Amino acid sequence: MTDRTAVVVGGNRIPFARSHGAYRQASNIDMLTAAIDGLAARFGLSGHRVGEVVGGAVLKHSRDFNLTREAVLGSSLDPHTAACDLQQACATGLEATIYVSNKIRLGQLVDGIAGGADSVSDTPMSVSDGLRRALLAANAAKTLPARLAAISSIRPGHLVPDPPGITEPRTGLSMGEHQALTTSRWGIGRTEQDEVALASHQNLARAWGEGFFDDLVTPYLGVTKDQGVRVDTTLEKLGALKPVFGRGEGATMTAGNSTGFFDGAAVTYLADADYAAEHHLPALARIVDVEVAAGDYTLGGEDLLLAPTYAIPRLLERNHLLWQDFDYYEIHEAFAATVLATLAALNDEAYCRSTLGLSGALGEIDRSRLNVNGSSLAAGHPFAATGGRIVPALAKLLHQRGTVDGRPARGIVSICAAGGQGAVAILEAC
Amino acid sequence: MPKKRFDPLEALATTPLAKAVASSSIGKSVATKLGVPPSVELRRGRNNPGGAISLAELNNSTLTRRTLQLLGLFTINPVIDTPDARTLGEAGRPVPPGYEGRLGALVLDLTELRAVTDLEYVRGVLRPAIRALERSGRIIFVARTPETFDELEPRVLAQGLDGLNRTVAKELRGGATSNLVWVDPETTPQALASTLRFLLEGRSAYVDGQSWRVGAAEVADDVATSVRPYAGTIVAVTGAARGIGAAIARTFARDGATVVGVDIPASGEALARVVNEIHGTALQLDITLPDAGERIAAHVAERYGEDARLYAIIHNAGITRDRMLANLDEKGWAAVLDVNLAAQLRMNASLLDGRAGGLADGGSIVGISSTSGIAGNKGQANYATSKAAIAGLVRAMAPRLADRRITINAVGPGFIETEMTAAIPYLQRQIFQRSNSLAQGGKPVDVAETIAYLADPASAAVTGQVVRVCGQALVGQ
Structure with missing residues (x-):
C-alpha cells in the first residue's frame, strides 16, 4: 500500500430541474448516464476504462440495484469500467467522493468517478406490507386452498401504494418539521433565513452569468441552466411567503428558505495526482481529509441536521486547523436555517463544551466566504446529486484562487443528511 | 424502395399547361433544373470511380501522369473524336468513336495549352468521354494558372477553360462532375496529388463546376499518398454539436484526428x-467571448500537454438573423457579423501568436464562406457581408501565413440538407435543392470532406482558395 494524493480533476452535472417538469420522463439511470457522458466529453474519457464509478440515489427503485453500473453501461465509458452503488441519504454524493478518493490514496485506483442522481418525478412506490406478505405467502403456498387462503387475507386498505418515506422512520417527523424544532431551539429568525436564500439566488445567478458553470454543467433534455435560480427575487418577495414548517410565532420556514423538490445528477472526476499529471488532466484541488458523523436525534433529542457540527471539530483537530482557516465554506442549504443553526452551534460556548466536548466555541466565520456561488436553495437539491454539485465547483474555485498568504487556498464542504448524519471534507487548491 | 411522397412539383409538371410549357425550350430547362427526373445517389467517401480513368495529355505534358502514378492509379488512353475516326450509324449519320464500357473519369492535362488550335484536341477527347461517363463520373481539367503566363495566347486560353469547365459541368448528367485545377510551373506531382485524389474520389461528390489553384509546396511522397492524414494531430472544430459541424468533426476523426469540439454551452448535450x-x-465555449481563442489554446495545452499544438482550426460556427435591410436593426446586424466574422479574426490572432496550444507551423485554417456571400441573397445582408468577408480573409491571409507554411482556405456551401434547412417550407426547399447542376441538395459530409481535403497536410500547396460545395448552384460564380 502506498500513500498517494487524490485530486479533483473536474466534474459535470446536468442542470437541476424542478420535479415533474423537464426531466419527468428521465430515470435516475438516464440522468446519471447523461452526467457521466458530459464528463467523458469534457475530459476525453469516451472509450476509456475508468478505475471505478461510484454513485447512488436516495429515491431508488428496487430494480435499480445496480444503478451506477447500468449508467456506466449506457454511457460512452469503456464497458470494462467497474461500478458500485452507495447510499448515505443527502450525503451520498460526498460519501461517494470519499470512497473514491480513499481508494486513490491507497493506490487501489488511479482514477474514479463519484456522484449520484435523484428524481422526485420518477419516485419509486411499493405495495403495502400487508399486500406484499399476502402475495409472497400465495406464491409460496403449495396447494390451491392454501393459495386462496393467502390471497383472501388481502384487505382493501392493503391496495394503497406506499410512496417513499419522507418522514424519519423513528420520529415520524418530516425533515422540515425536524428543522423547525432546530430553528426554534437556536432562535433563528425569519429575516436572516430569507437573507441566506436571497444570497444563494444572487450568487448562483451571478456565477451563471459569469460562465462559471460552462465547464461544470452540460445541458440535458433542452434544459441549459438550473431551474431553481430566481434572478429577480427580493427580500420583500421572500418575506411575503407563508411559513410551511413550524407552528405559531416560531414558524419561520417558507418555500423560499427551504429547498424544493428537484431532479438531477452530478459526478466528480478524481484521480491520483501523478496519474493526472502524466495524462494531461487538470488537478484542481486535493482531497485533504474527510469525516462523517451522526447525532442522537431519536432518544437524545439532538438536532437531526446538525451532525456536521460533530464532524467539523474532529476534522479540524486532526488537521491542526481552526474553523476560521478556510477561504471557502460550502455548507449545504437543506434549509437556510440549517446553515444558520450550524454556524450558531459552532459559535455557542455551551453547545461546543457540553454537546461536542470541546474546550470552547469554534467562533464565527467570515460569511462572505460562505456558498459564494450559491447553494441548494437556488440550485435545487436532487438529494444524491448535491455532493457532485458542490465538490467540483469548490475545487474549481480553489484552483482559481491558487494561494492565500503563501499557502494553497483551502475549502470545506459540509453536507447534512437524513438519519441525523453528516459528511464533511477539506479540499486544498492544487 | 422508399415510399413515394407526394411531390407538388411533379404534380404541377404533369398538368397539360405544364407539359406545354415544358415542351418549350425555356420550359424544358426549368423542368430539368427543377429536377423532374429524380436526382441520383452520388458516389461518396474515399471511393474511386468504378470505370477506367482516361488520361488526355496535350503537347507532352507529364505533371498529371506523374501525379496519378504517385497515387498508384492506372490510366487508359483517351478515345479521340476526329472525322476519320467516326463510323456511319443508322440513317447514315456519323457516329463518334466510343469507349468500351463505362468511363470512370477523364483527366485532361492541359498545362501545355498554348494555341487556339490546341482546343480542337480538348473537344476531341471530351466528346467520347462525356458520352461514356458513368454515374458520378469525373471530368478533371488540369491547366496552368493564367497569371503565370507572360504570353498573351496561353494566358487567355487558360482563362477560357474556366468557361468550358463550367459548361461541361452543366451538361453532365447522372451525378457526374467537372472541375478545373490551376497549377503553377513549380507545382510538383506530390503537391498536386491530394487535389486529384479528392476530385476523383467520392469525397468531392457535391463540388461541381469549380476551379481553384494548387501552387507550389514541398510535400513528401508518404504525406501525398496518406489515407489517414490526420493521425496524431489535434483539430478544433467550432459549432461541432450538430449539422455540418458534427459531420466535420466525424470526418476529421475518421481520418485520424483527435477532435476538440467547440460549441456554445447551451448545445453541450449534443x-x-x-x-x-x-x-x-x-469545449463548451461562446466563440464571441474576447478570449475565445485563448480558451481553445488553453484547452489544447491542458488536455494534450504543454507541447501540444493545434494542427487545424475549422471555423464552422455561424448564425443567421435574416431580415430585409428595410427591417434590420443594429442587433441583428451586429450579432451575425460578430459570430461569423469578428470572432474568427480574434481567434485567429490568438491562435497564431505562438502560445501553447495554439496553431502549429505547417498547420491549417479553414473557414466557411457561402453562396450567399458570393452571389448576395435577399434578406441576408448581414450574413452575406460576413461570408464574403471570409472569402476575402483567406485570400488576404494566405500570403501572410506562407512563411509559417500555414494554409488558409474556405469552403462555400450551397444548399446543404441539415436540421436547419429541413425547416424551410417544402416547396421552397425543393426549389433550392434542385437549383444546381446535380439537381439535389448536398449533405453535411460533402462540406466536411472538402474541408478535410483543404486542411490535409498533403494540400500544403493549396492556400487562399475558396472552394464551393454547391453542386454548381445556379447563383453565384
Missing part, C-alpha cells in the same frame, strides 16, 4: 454526444 462518439473532447 456536443458531448458527438465528441464521445469520436473519442474527442468537448
Whole structure:
C-alpha cells in the first residue's frame, strides 16, 4: 500500500430541474448516464476504462440495484469500467467522493468517478406490507386452498401504494418539521433565513452569468441552466411567503428558505495526482481529509441536521486547523436555517463544551466566504446529486484562487443528511 | 424502395399547361433544373470511380501522369473524336468513336495549352468521354494558372477553360462532375496529388463546376499518398454539436484526428454526444467571448500537454438573423457579423501568436464562406457581408501565413440538407435543392470532406482558395 494524493480533476452535472417538469420522463439511470457522458466529453474519457464509478440515489427503485453500473453501461465509458452503488441519504454524493478518493490514496485506483442522481418525478412506490406478505405467502403456498387462503387475507386498505418515506422512520417527523424544532431551539429568525436564500439566488445567478458553470454543467433534455435560480427575487418577495414548517410565532420556514423538490445528477472526476499529471488532466484541488458523523436525534433529542457540527471539530483537530482557516465554506442549504443553526452551534460556548466536548466555541466565520456561488436553495437539491454539485465547483474555485498568504487556498464542504448524519471534507487548491 | 411522397412539383409538371410549357425550350430547362427526373445517389467517401480513368495529355505534358502514378492509379488512353475516326450509324449519320464500357473519369492535362488550335484536341477527347461517363463520373481539367503566363495566347486560353469547365459541368448528367485545377510551373506531382485524389474520389461528390489553384509546396511522397492524414494531430472544430459541424468533426476523426469540439454551452448535450462518439473532447465555449481563442489554446495545452499544438482550426460556427435591410436593426446586424466574422479574426490572432496550444507551423485554417456571400441573397445582408468577408480573409491571409507554411482556405456551401434547412417550407426547399447542376441538395459530409481535403497536410500547396460545395448552384460564380 502506498500513500498517494487524490485530486479533483473536474466534474459535470446536468442542470437541476424542478420535479415533474423537464426531466419527468428521465430515470435516475438516464440522468446519471447523461452526467457521466458530459464528463467523458469534457475530459476525453469516451472509450476509456475508468478505475471505478461510484454513485447512488436516495429515491431508488428496487430494480435499480445496480444503478451506477447500468449508467456506466449506457454511457460512452469503456464497458470494462467497474461500478458500485452507495447510499448515505443527502450525503451520498460526498460519501461517494470519499470512497473514491480513499481508494486513490491507497493506490487501489488511479482514477474514479463519484456522484449520484435523484428524481422526485420518477419516485419509486411499493405495495403495502400487508399486500406484499399476502402475495409472497400465495406464491409460496403449495396447494390451491392454501393459495386462496393467502390471497383472501388481502384487505382493501392493503391496495394503497406506499410512496417513499419522507418522514424519519423513528420520529415520524418530516425533515422540515425536524428543522423547525432546530430553528426554534437556536432562535433563528425569519429575516436572516430569507437573507441566506436571497444570497444563494444572487450568487448562483451571478456565477451563471459569469460562465462559471460552462465547464461544470452540460445541458440535458433542452434544459441549459438550473431551474431553481430566481434572478429577480427580493427580500420583500421572500418575506411575503407563508411559513410551511413550524407552528405559531416560531414558524419561520417558507418555500423560499427551504429547498424544493428537484431532479438531477452530478459526478466528480478524481484521480491520483501523478496519474493526472502524466495524462494531461487538470488537478484542481486535493482531497485533504474527510469525516462523517451522526447525532442522537431519536432518544437524545439532538438536532437531526446538525451532525456536521460533530464532524467539523474532529476534522479540524486532526488537521491542526481552526474553523476560521478556510477561504471557502460550502455548507449545504437543506434549509437556510440549517446553515444558520450550524454556524450558531459552532459559535455557542455551551453547545461546543457540553454537546461536542470541546474546550470552547469554534467562533464565527467570515460569511462572505460562505456558498459564494450559491447553494441548494437556488440550485435545487436532487438529494444524491448535491455532493457532485458542490465538490467540483469548490475545487474549481480553489484552483482559481491558487494561494492565500503563501499557502494553497483551502475549502470545506459540509453536507447534512437524513438519519441525523453528516459528511464533511477539506479540499486544498492544487 | 422508399415510399413515394407526394411531390407538388411533379404534380404541377404533369398538368397539360405544364407539359406545354415544358415542351418549350425555356420550359424544358426549368423542368430539368427543377429536377423532374429524380436526382441520383452520388458516389461518396474515399471511393474511386468504378470505370477506367482516361488520361488526355496535350503537347507532352507529364505533371498529371506523374501525379496519378504517385497515387498508384492506372490510366487508359483517351478515345479521340476526329472525322476519320467516326463510323456511319443508322440513317447514315456519323457516329463518334466510343469507349468500351463505362468511363470512370477523364483527366485532361492541359498545362501545355498554348494555341487556339490546341482546343480542337480538348473537344476531341471530351466528346467520347462525356458520352461514356458513368454515374458520378469525373471530368478533371488540369491547366496552368493564367497569371503565370507572360504570353498573351496561353494566358487567355487558360482563362477560357474556366468557361468550358463550367459548361461541361452543366451538361453532365447522372451525378457526374467537372472541375478545373490551376497549377503553377513549380507545382510538383506530390503537391498536386491530394487535389486529384479528392476530385476523383467520392469525397468531392457535391463540388461541381469549380476551379481553384494548387501552387507550389514541398510535400513528401508518404504525406501525398496518406489515407489517414490526420493521425496524431489535434483539430478544433467550432459549432461541432450538430449539422455540418458534427459531420466535420466525424470526418476529421475518421481520418485520424483527435477532435476538440467547440460549441456554445447551451448545445453541450449534443456536443458531448458527438465528441464521445469520436473519442474527442468537448469545449463548451461562446466563440464571441474576447478570449475565445485563448480558451481553445488553453484547452489544447491542458488536455494534450504543454507541447501540444493545434494542427487545424475549422471555423464552422455561424448564425443567421435574416431580415430585409428595410427591417434590420443594429442587433441583428451586429450579432451575425460578430459570430461569423469578428470572432474568427480574434481567434485567429490568438491562435497564431505562438502560445501553447495554439496553431502549429505547417498547420491549417479553414473557414466557411457561402453562396450567399458570393452571389448576395435577399434578406441576408448581414450574413452575406460576413461570408464574403471570409472569402476575402483567406485570400488576404494566405500570403501572410506562407512563411509559417500555414494554409488558409474556405469552403462555400450551397444548399446543404441539415436540421436547419429541413425547416424551410417544402416547396421552397425543393426549389433550392434542385437549383444546381446535380439537381439535389448536398449533405453535411460533402462540406466536411472538402474541408478535410483543404486542411490535409498533403494540400500544403493549396492556400487562399475558396472552394464551393454547391453542386454548381445556379447563383453565384
